[in-house]
Amino acid sequence: MLFIEGSSNKMSVGVSVDAPAALLEVTGDATTGAALMQLNNVDTDQICVDINAANIDANIIDIVETSLTTGSALAISCNSASTGVRTLVQIIQDHADAVNATPLLIKNDAVAAKGTVVIESTAAETNPLIELINSADEAAKPPMLRFRKITGAADDYQIGKLSFYGENDAGTPESIEYASIIATACDITDGDEGGQLSIYAMGGGTAG
Numbered sequence: 001m002l003f004i005e006g007s008s009n010k011m012s013v014g015v016s017v018d019a020p021a022a023l024l025e026v027t028g029d030a031t032t033g034a035a036l037m038q039l040n041n042v043d044t045d046q047i048c049v050d051i052n053a054a055n056i057d058a059n060i061i062d063i064v065e066t067s068l069t070t071g072s073a074l075a076i077s078c079n080s081a082s083t084g085v086r087t088l089v090q091i092i093q094d095h096a097d098a099v100n101a102t103p104l105l106i107k108n109d110a111v112a113a114k115g116t117v118v119i120e121s122t123a124a125e126t127n128p129l130i131e132l133i134n135s136a137d138e139a140a141k142p143p144m145l146r147f148r149k150i151t152g153a154a155d156d157y158q159i160g161k162l163s164f165y166g167e168n169d170a171g172t173p174e175s176i177e178y179a180s181i182i183a184t185a186c187d188i189t190d191g192d193e194g195g196q197l198s199i200y201a202m203g204g205g206t207a208g
Contacts, residue, residue: 147183159185159195178202 003012003020010020014036016027028036041048053060065073078088093103108116119129132143147160160183167173179201187194201208 149185153185153188155185155187157185157188159183176202177207180207 001013003017005011005020008019010023010025012018012020012025012027014025014027015029016025026037039048051060063073076088091103093101095101106117121129132145134141134143149157149159162181163177164179165175166178168176179199182198182200184196184198185193186196
């Protein structure tokens with residue numbers, strides 16, 4: 001149950017009996033029948049997990065998986081009925097000088113059948129699903145949404161698209177692109193660049 005390696009001041013908990021791979025290693029097997037680790041905090045005004053890291057060039061939390069099928073690498077669920085104002089997930093880059101820090105990067109190497117990022121509301125929502133806010137006290141600094149195509153440059157290549165989908169009344173409703181706005185780089189000649197913005201709408205069953 002406990003494997004202590006005094007020469008390295010490391011310890012394993014579970015089925016591992018070789019040199020611990022970390023200061024504290026927890027290893028289970030296929031017959032565990034329960035979560036590998038569970039933390040239960042009953043002190044309602046205290047943090048359950050507190051990580052204080054002095055990392056410089058290594059990840060603080062590293063999740064690597066190679067076998068997932070229907071599971072998730074990270075799942076967060078809140079079932080509280082409280083109407084109090086709160087944020088379930090916060091990412092705050094808190095230093096004004098860290099201009100090259102990216103608070104959130106999402107990258108997908110596959111062609112996503114349902115989109116790389118999906119935001120869904122099951123409520124009869126009257127508020128936007130996405131809101132962009134710039135709270136800087138400067139009149140010339142509006143919230144900005146940017147589309148950037150960084151490879152495949154050629155005349156008349158599409159550099160951004162807003163697509164509007166809805167369902168039709170087929171026996172099994174089909175997802176239809178009813179309208180779209182497409183930005184095109186018509187001419188990529190250095191010093192003579194030209195762009196075009198086109199609006200398309202479905203009419204008579206075909207894109208117009």
